Amino acid sequence: xxxxxxxxxxxxxxxxxxxxxxxxxxxxxxxxxxxxxxxxxxxxxxxxxxxxxxxxxxxxxxxxxxxxxxxxxxxxxxxxxxxxxxxxxxxxxxxxxxxxxxxxxxxxxxxxxxxxxxxxxxxxxxxxxxxxxxxxxxxxxxxxxxxxxxxxxxxxxxxxxxxxxxxxxxxxxxxxxxxxxxxxxxxxxxxxxxxxxxxxxxxxxxxxxxxxxxxxxxxxxxxxxxxxxxxxxxxxxxxxxxxxxxxxxxxxxxxxxxxxxxxxxxxxxxxxxxxxxxxxxxxxxxxxxxxxxxxxxxxxxxxxxxxxxxxxxxxxxxxxxxxxxxxxxxxxxxxxxxxxxxxxxxxxxxxxxxxxxxxxxxxxxxxxxxxxxxxxxxxxxxxxxxxxxxxxxxxxxxxxxxxxxxxxxxxxxxxxxxxxxxxxxxxxxxxxxxxxxxxxxxxxxxxxxxxxxxxxxxxxxxxxxxxxxxxxxxxxxxxxxxxxxxxxxxxxxxxxxxxxxxxxxxxxxxxxxxxxxxxxxxxxxxxxxxxxxxxxxxxxxxxxxxxxxxxxxxxxxxxxxxxxxxxxxxxxxxxxxxxxxxxxxxxxxxxxxxxxxxxxxxxxxxxxxxxxxxxxxxxxxxxxxxxxxxxxx
Amino acid sequence: xxxxxxxxxxxxxxxxxxxxxxxxxxxxxxxxxxxxxxxxxxxxxxxxxxxxxxxxxxxxxxxxxxxxxxxxxxxxxxxxxxxxxxxxxxxxxxxxxxxx
Numbered sequence: 001x002x003x004x005x006x007x008x009x010x011x012x013x014x015x016x017x018x019x020x021x022x023x024x025x026x027x028x029x030x031x032x033x034x035x036x037x038x039x040x041x042x043x044x045x046x047x048x049x050x051x052x053x054x055x056x057x058x059x060x061x062x063x064x065x066x067x068x069x070x071x072x073x074x075x076x077x078x079x080x081x082x083x084x085x086x087x088x089x090x091x092x093x094x095x096x097x098x099x100x101x102x103x104x105x106x107x108x109x110x111x112x113x114x115x116x117x118x119x120x121x122x123x124x125x126x127x128x129x130x131x132x133x134x135x136x137x138x139x140x141x142x143x144x145x146x147x148x149x150x151x152x153x154x155x156x157x158x159x160x161x162x163x164x165x166x167x168x169x170x171x172x173x174x175x176x177x178x179x180x181x182x183x184x185x186x187x188x189x190x191x192x193x194x195x196x197x198x199x200x201x202x203x204x205x206x207x208x209x210x211x212x213x214x215x216x217x218x219x220x221x222x223x224x225x226x227x228x229x230x231x232x233x234x235x236x237x238x239x240x241x242x243x244x245x246x247x248x249x250x251x252x253x254x255x256x257x258x259x260x261x262x263x264x265x266x267x268x269x270x271x272x273x274x275x276x277x278x279x280x281x282x283x284x285x286x287x288x289x290x291x292x293x294x295x296x297x298x299x300x301x302x303x304x305x306x307x308x309x310x311x312x313x314x315x316x317x318x319x320x321x322x323x324x325x326x327x328x329x330x331x332x333x334x335x336x337x338x339x340x341x342x343x344x345x346x347x348x349x350x351x352x353x354x355x356x357x358x359x360x361x362x363x364x365x366x367x368x369x370x371x372x373x374x375x376x377x378x379x380x381x382x383x384x385x386x387x388x389x390x391x392x393x394x395x396x397x398x399x400x401x402x403x404x405x406x407x408x409x410x411x412x413x414x415x416x417x418x419x420x421x422x423x424x425x426x427x428x429x430x431x432x433x434x435x436x437x438x439x440x441x442x443x444x445x446x447x448x449x450x451x452x453x454x455x456x457x458x459x460x461x462x463x464x465x466x467x468x469x470x471x472x473x474x475x476x477x478x479x480x481x482x483x484x485x486x487x488x489x490x491x492x493x494x495x496x497x498x499x500x501x502x503x504x505x506x507x508x509x510x511x512x513x514x515x516x517x518x519x520x521x522x523x524x525x526x527x528x529x530x531x532x533x534x535x536x537x538x539x540x541x542x543x544x545x546x547x548x549x550x551x552x553x554x555x556x557x558x559x560x561x562x563x564x565x566x567x568x569x570x571x572x573x574x575x576x577x578x579x580x581x582x583x584x585x586x587x588x589x590x591x592x593x594x595x596x597x598x599x600x601x602x603x604x605x606x607x608x609x610x611x612x613x614x615x616x617x618x619x620x621x622x623x624x625x626x627x628x629x630x631x632x633x
Numbered sequence: 634x635x636x637x638x639x640x641x642x643x644x645x646x647x648x649x650x651x652x653x654x655x656x657x658x659x660x661x662x663x664x665x666x667x668x669x670x671x672x673x674x675x676x677x678x679x680x681x682x683x684x685x686x687x688x689x690x691x692x693x694x695x696x697x698x699x700x701x702x703x704x705x706x707x708x709x710x711x712x713x714x715x716x717x718x719x720x721x722x723x724x725x726x727x728x729x730x731x732x733x
Contacts, residue, residue, distance in 0.1 A: 610729030612664075616656055 003050075004059040007075040007128050010046045013039045014121035021114035029109030033100055036113035040089075040096040043120060047089035051082045051494055058130055058194060068189070076130035076193055079497030083349055084127045084261055086495070087356045088254050090481075092120050094474040095249040098364050101470035102245050102371055112152060112243060119145035119250060126258050132181045132191040135262070139177070139222065142255045143170045149250060150242040162238040169235040173225015180218025184269075187211060197268045207271050216274035219266055220281075227259025227311045230285045234558055236308055240300040244367030247300060252307050252363050253356035260314040260352050264345040267318065272326055275319045282316030283429050283436075285309070288556065290439030294446070295541060295552035298377045299366045302447050303359070306403065309436065310355050313418055318348040320429055321421035321503065343424075346501035347417040354410035354485045358402040361478035365396035368471050369451065372464040380539065381458035382451040389466045393452055395475040400448050402482040404441040405521050412517075413486035419513045420505040434516045441524020449532050640681035647674035661713055661723040672702050 017039035025032040060074025077085075096116060103109050122145055125138030143166075151163030185191050188199050199206070206212055223229065228236035239251045250256070263270075263278070270278070286309045293305035321344015370377055372389055386393045402409040405416075415437060422430040456462040466472070484490045491499045505513060531540055542549045554560070607618065647670055654667030676695045683691025717723050 612725050612728070613656065 002059075003054045003057045003077070004075055006046055006050050006054055007059065007077065010043060010050065010124050010128065011121060013042045013046070014117045014119075014124065018114050018117035018121060021110055021117065026110050026114075029106070029113075032110035032113045033103070036117045037096045037100060039117055040093045040120065043124065044089045044093040047085045047124075050077060051086055052492065056082075060130055060192070070190075071133050072131055072192060073134055074130040074192075075128040077128060079495045080261075080264055080345070080349065081127050083353060083491075083495040083498050085124070087257075087353050088120075088123050088127055091253045091356050091360045091478075092116075092123070092249060094477060095245050095253075095360065095364070098248075098367070098471055098474040099243075099245040101468055102367050103243065106243075108152070108154075112149070112246075115145055115149045115152065116246075116249070119149065119255070123254050123258070126261065130193055132184065132193065132196075132266075135265070136174075136178065136181055139226070139258065139262075140174065142250075142258060143167065143174065143226070146170075146239070146250050146255055149246040150239045152242055152246065156241065159241040162235075162241040166235040166239050169232050170225045173221045173223070173232050176218045176221025177225075180215050180221065183211070183215050183218065187215070193265060196266075200268045207269075209271075212269055213271045213273045216266070216270045217277060219262065219269075220274065220278055223259030223263055223315065224281065225259075226262075227256050227315065228285075228308045229259070229281050229312065229315055230288060231558070233285060233289065233308050234555075234562060237301050237304040237555070240298070240304050244300065244363060244370055247304070248360045248363030248367065251304065252359040256307060256311055257314070257352045257356060260311065260318065260348050263315065263318045264349055267322060267342060267345050270322055272323070275323045275326070279316055279319030279323060279426070279429060282312045282314070282319055283432050284312070286312030286316060286436045287432060287439070288312075290436050290443065292552055292555050293443040294439065295539070295549050297380055297539070297553075299369065299379050299382075299447065299451060300363070300377055302379070302443060303362050303366060306362075306440065306444065307359055309440065310351070310359065310403070313415070313433065313436065314348045314351050314355070316429065316433065317351060317418040317421060318344045320344060320418075320425040321347050324421050324425040324503075343421050343501060343503040346498050347414070347421050347503060349498050350417050350502050351414035354402070354414040354482070357478055357485045358399045358410060358482040361395060361399040361475060361482055362403065364471075364475055364478065365392055365399060368392040368467050368475065369396075369464070371467060371471070373458075373460040374463075376458065376460045379447060379451045382456070382461045383454045383458075384452075384456040384461060385464055386452045388461075388464045391466060391472045392475065395472075395479040396452070397448065398479045399482055400444045402486075404444050404524065405437055405517060407518070408486075410482050410484070410486035415517060416513055417502050419517055420503045420509065423505065423509055423513060424503070430516075434520045437517055438520035438524045441521045442528045445525050445528035446532050449529065637681060637685045640677065644674045644678040644681065647671075647677065659725050661716070661725055661728070664725065665709055665713065669702065669706070672698060 017035050020035055021032045025035065054077065056078045058074065058076045060072040062070065063073040064071040096113075099112070099116065103112050106112065119142060122138045122141035126135055126142065129135035129138060147163045147167040150166050151159050153159045181191060184196065188196055190196065190199075225232045236251060236256065240247050242251070289305045289307075289309035289312060293302050293309065296302045296305060322342050323344070325342040325344065369382065369385060369389065369392060372385075372392075373382060376382065398409070402411045405412045419430060419433060419437075422433050456464075488499055488502065504510075533540075539549070541552075551557075651667040651670030651674060654670065655664050658664050658667065676698055679691040679694050679698075683689065683695075713723060716728070720728065722728070
């Protein structure tokens, strides 16, 4: 079979499943969940076949041809896509299985599984797309499925508001991305990723032009929106209104990582200036979200801010690593275009992969906890879950350790790779990211202590009990991956193009990184343990430093600022524009023109007297006028 | 010898009679005959030009005009008959229902 057949199959399974659920099984949740999980299993099988048995290939068919505009639809399967494919298909399958348990009693199960299928379709589309147009279309589709699933609980106004917020915030970023794509088309005449990268390979001086910097930054806008970077991060914590498996799959492991994937896909066109901006946005996001997570009470909000923070790490890794490649070439850009995978891309993708495992595990674990505590999400109303939910507790613990970068677990290695590129490129960024690692350890330990240790702090927590194997087995599998996902040997040679490019610092730098990160992480554990003790009943930070806690709990007042902007600035400008539009456009131009035509009509109506002779005279008159105009007289 | 001018003169005369008839007569049937007169004035002109030019294209036109005129007469007379049945008159002055 042709290699593209498998790629088509990959997209067809979830699409067929979503269509079948939408048209046939909307009322029968059991069938719908079976269809959707079956599709996920087929996707996983196809993905594994593509990864191991199909050579890297590019395939494209002409889709739209209009003058100089040629849009292709096609697939680009390379090492990068294969690695991402593995993450999406594997985590996607586990989340589908977990959802069987989590959504068991939900009356709208069919809609949920239909949404998951349409999400899988869109996400896989992003991974295999070979041009920016195709990628953008699927990009919008994941936005739609995310919107649909965040607002899954239709009867909750907060869920409806959150889904709207997610969609609109993403629209801001996507608008920039769209302009970037159009600019790229006008500059290079093609949007095929291979064509674009060839253009940069041939003419490296392109990387010094301001236009290319603009394209890079505009494409980065898409990442800022989708991956929740500052200042468009506000939707991601609110997106936790959706069901927990959705948070695990879409808002932790895959979709939000699509922004990082986009950066890696378009890494060849990032100029020095663009990379500098990207780096600092990433670093700022990592720290900001780390601080904010410290003061949250909702278990999913803490994890959401942690996701934002880790995405900041990935973006910073991409920026720093690519900057390091610039430095490494001594300003000589000759090889930049050719270097398919820089250290930055590799470090970012490595962290993306390990993060997908342990963050999906954290969310599924939190889902397990929430399910057991009858949908209680406030960690200060949990406590004492350690003895009640042993499997969940231990798996969650592994995930916390992996995320915080405990030695020999997945997060330790991927964070090391990021710190390595940071140390090479910019020491200020290095120290800030190390501090971020401290924050991560601090807030995750806080969550772990308060939710799992001590005494139960509410009725619901007292009656909590372990969930069935449908929910615990995915946790165990993800926990295994969270441990071994950090070892390079775990990854097959087919994704070697990415894995082999992961930077390994020399021994002196390595010692610095190791000491810095270990000190940060263990300081985080220790201070958090000392501060919160075993099972604090109240947030001790709140009583110790009230103003600081308020600032953090209010998320640095970003939402307030946006509310103020929308209500006070945008709304007023809009009403002025509306007024002007009513007077000038609707009043003068549209109504005016219609009125003018109407008046002429009323005048001309008088000519119709109904007498044929009069018409003949008019006819002669018209003929005479025509002759006069053509110059016969 | 009859020259081209004579034919043109007769043709113009016929056309003018037809045209003035359409302008001034009140009876639809007569106006209709005047229309036919104008068509045949054109035919005469075309035949004459064709003859003196030495080509056949004028004759060709005439055949078309005769064919179309035949069809037109069939339709037109039918309309006038239908009109008379409905209104009991074919006087133009009284057929002013198009107004308003």
